[in-house]
Amino acid sequence: MLSTTAVKIAKSMYYQIRDKLRTYMTSNRDISLAHIKALKTLTVGHHSHGFLLISVALS
DSSP: OOOHHHHHHHHHHHHHHHHHHHHHHHHOSOOOHHHHHHHHHHHHOOOHHHHHHHHHHHO
16 A cells, blocks of 8 residues: 555656646647557556656656
8 A cells, every 4th residue: 555645746746747748749749659658658557667767758
């Protein structure tokens, strides 16, 4: 079971990354499959490794 602190951190990361993706997608017409896959990963499962990979990919 995750602690409430870990859940709060995960949620804030989720929203930050989701907003970054949304901004990127609206400003850039050429969306790669990797970004679509990343968005699906975010909406389907909130895995910390997924967060790490996606945040690295977007930075």
